[in-house]
Amino acid sequence: MSDKWTRPTQAPPPLFVGDKEKDLVKQVNDEIIERVVGQQILYFSIDLETTDFHPVYGEALEKNFYHPVRVYALVEFQGVESEFMDNFVIDKSTKLKVFFHKRRLTEDQNLFVREGDYIRYGDIYYEIVKTIEPKLLYGQVDSRFEIQAECIRARKGVFEGA
Amino acid sequence: MSYPDLTPSSSTSAIILPATGTTGDVAASLAIGYYKTTNTFLTGAAAQVAFTYKRLGGDILDIEIKAENVYNHYEEAVLEYSYIVNLHQARNALGSALGSATGSFDHTGDLTTGTDTALKYPKFQFDYAFRTADKFSTEAMVGGTEPIYSASLDTVTDQADYDLQAIVEAAAAADNTLPYASIDGKRIKVRQVYYVTPRQMWRFYGYYGGLNVVGDFHNYGQYADDSTFNVIPPWQNKAQAIAYEDHLYTRTSHFSYELIDNKLRLHPTPDTNVSPEKFWFRFSVETADTAFATGSYDSGVEGVNNMNTLPFENIPFDKINSMGQQWIRKYALALSKETLGQVRGKFGNSIPIPGDNISLNASELLSQAANEQAALKEELNKQLDEMLYSKLAETDKAMIDNTDAIVAKAPLKIYVG
Numbered sequence: 001m002s003d004k005w006t007r008p009t010q011a012p013p014p015l016f017v018g019d020k021e022k023d024l025v026k027q028v029n030d031e032i033i034e035r036v037v038g039q040q041i042l043y044f045s046i047d048l049e050t051t052d053f054h055p056v057y058g059e060a061l062e063k064n065f066y067h068p069v070r071v072y073a074l075v076e077f078q079g080v081e082s083e084f085m086d087n088f089v090i091d092k093s094t095k096l097k098v099f100f101h102k103r104r105l106t107e108d109q110n111l112f113v114r115e116g117d118y119i120r121y122g123d124i125y126y127e128i129v130k131t132i133e134p135k136l137l138y139g140q141v142d143s144r145f146e147i148q149a150e151c152i153r154a155r156k157g158v159f160e161g162a
Numbered sequence: 163m164s165y166p167d168l169t170p171s172s173s174t175s176a177i178i179l180p181a182t183g184t185t186g187d188v189a190a191s192l193a194i195g196y197y198k199t200t201n202t203f204l205t206g207a208a209a210q211v212a213f214t215y216k217r218l219g220g221d222i223l224d225i226e227i228k229a230e231n232v233y234n235h236y237e238e239a240v241l242e243y244s245y246i247v248n249l250h251q252a253r254n255a256l257g258s259a260l261g262s263a264t265g266s267f268d269h270t271g272d273l274t275t276g277t278d279t280a281l282k283y284p285k286f287q288f289d290y291a292f293r294t295a296d297k298f299s300t301e302a303m304v305g306g307t308e309p310i311y312s313a314s315l316d317t318v319t320d321q322a323d324y325d326l327q328a329i330v331e332a333a334a335a336a337d338n339t340l341p342y343a344s345i346d347g348k349r350i351k352v353r354q355v356y357y358v359t360p361r362q363m364w365r366f367y368g369y370y371g372g373l374n375v376v377g378d379f380h381n382y383g384q385y386a387d388d389s390t391f392n393v394i395p396p397w398q399n400k401a402q403a404i405a406y407e408d409h410l411y412t413r414t415s416h417f418s419y420e421l422i423d424n425k426l427r428l429h430p431t432p433d434t435n436v437s438p439e440k441f442w443f444r445f446s447v448e449t450a451d452t453a454f455a456t457g458s459y460d461s462g463v464e465g466v467n468n469m470n471t472l473p474f475e476n477i478p479f480d481k482i483n484s485m486g487q488q489w490i491r492k493y494a495l496a497l498s499k500e501t502l503g504q505v506r507g508k509f510g511n512s513i514p515i516p517g518d519n520i521s522l523n524a525s526e527l528l529s530q531a532a533n534e535q536a537a538l539k540e541e542l543n544k545q546l547d548e549m550l551y552s553k554l555a556e557t558d559k560a561m562i563d564n565t566d567a568i569v570a571k572a573p574l575k576i577y578v579g
Contacts, residue, residue: 027224097517
């Protein structure tokens with residue numbers, strides 16, 4: 001007997017969420033994110049195999065990346081913040097929080113959000129510094145719903161996508 | 163390396179109402195399928211998809227139902243329309259259709275035997291009135307369809323009481339050729355008790371006996387019938403005959419009786435001097451299905467008895483006029499809203515999006531759908547109520563009355579010959 005099982009299309013009682021329901025949620029999300037809100041970014045995945053890293057510090061002055069992918073996501077612009085660094089100089093940082101719809105990324109675009117990748121929003125490049133997956137779809141353990149990416153503006157010279 | 167697709171399609175097959183329907187897909191997707199062979203219906207159902215798509219803004223946002231849903235909404239709307247109109251017509255036609263042939267139906271409402279009369283204009287029969295009169299005729303002993311039997315008993319000297327039920331049952335048991343031989347313990351209903359005296363008694367004790375003169379407001383009754391030549395209408399002859407008979411059986415009767423529980427008591431008790439040898443009585447036999455028993459020439463008991471047995475099919479689609487078609491489109495649209503509201507409302511009117519939740523318009527859709535359906539049905543019922551045949555007569559009467567009132571105000575000219 002096979003130890004594999006197939007999730008039924010329709011949730012049998014008493015389950016509330018089956019594939020049909022999940023697909024409806026994805027459909028509505030696709031529509032809202034792409035056709036109602038319409039915010040889009042360019043996603044630059046760093047090619048780890050061809051990028052040369054410093055053997056000690058792990059930094060790469062020049063980064064190789066795959067072709068950028070246009071991704072629709074909900075972008076929360078968190079503003080420009082100035083900071084007086086060590087009584088020495090004023091620094092400015094710009095932050096974004098990007099909310100990705102996980103199924104759209106993974107199933108349709110074969111894209112995975114990673115720390116260290118870059119995005120472009122408007123004319124500015126941002127580096128992903130932190131990712132969070134805070135939500136399961138209706139508590140379904142195998143249905144991670146979203147990815148939140150916290151991004152900071154990439155300093156000039158760190159990454160040039162063009 | 164190829165450039166990536168900037169707008170990859172979804173690997174999930176989204177449920178989105180298409181902009182147009184496909185006539186060829188309609189029949190296979192219908193839940194009931196009553197109209198699946200009607201080409202005009204199939205075309206209308208496909209067109210309803212475009213109507214719904216445009217009406218709900220499908221060219222701007224997704225409508226999360228399928229064309230198949232709309233095809234079924236359209237079918238349901240047609241069936242609902244047919245249901246309401248047929249109910250209306252049942253109210254019009256039932257009085258005339260009572261007793262007429264009914265039919266058999268399949269689960270779709272299609273007649274399998276019988277003739278569809280939903281589209282017929284009935285000839286008025288007043289059958290209920292006649293059916294009522296039938297029973298009255300029986301009770302008044304002037305006709306009807308219920309068999310009335312007669313039997314007799316031999317009087318016994320010095321015996322006043324006779325059990326008619328026992329007499330009839332004994333006779334039925336002894337002779338199975340009697341018309342009431344199948345009485346089989348059923349209760350008889352005695353309708354008349356009488357005895358027969360020689361008819362010649364009329365001449366001597368008959369209509370002089372205080373009955374007054376009953377002939378044609380003349381002295382007709384003072385002469386024997388066969389020597390009178392007044393020309394009188396038949397009803398008067400009949401009235402006279404009834405009066406004679408009443409007189410003969412009551413005023414000139416020596417006996418009276420009382421009947422309790424089919425036990426006859428004669429007054430006075432018969433004796434050997436003046437008693438007739440036989441008393442006769444007429445009776446019918448009560449059976450459990452008396453209401454549905456038929457006389458030899460009766461008809462209609464097996465026919466239409468109420469709305470349910472009216473042989474009304476669903477209205478053929480191509481007999482629904484433009485007013486009906488528009489009602490159907492609007493009702494089907496309301497049904498589509500209901501389904502869409504149920505889809506969008508499964509998650510409590512709210513669906514998660516990354517970082518938040520978003521409220522959909524399920525509640526509004528369901529509310530609109532319910533209100534629109536109720537309003538459409540109310541409007542149709544109201545219009546049909548105004549068009550009941552009885553209402554049409556009222557309308558005509560009002561028009562005539564009003565016309566008369568107008569004419570009454572017009573100055574009358576003096577006729578000059």
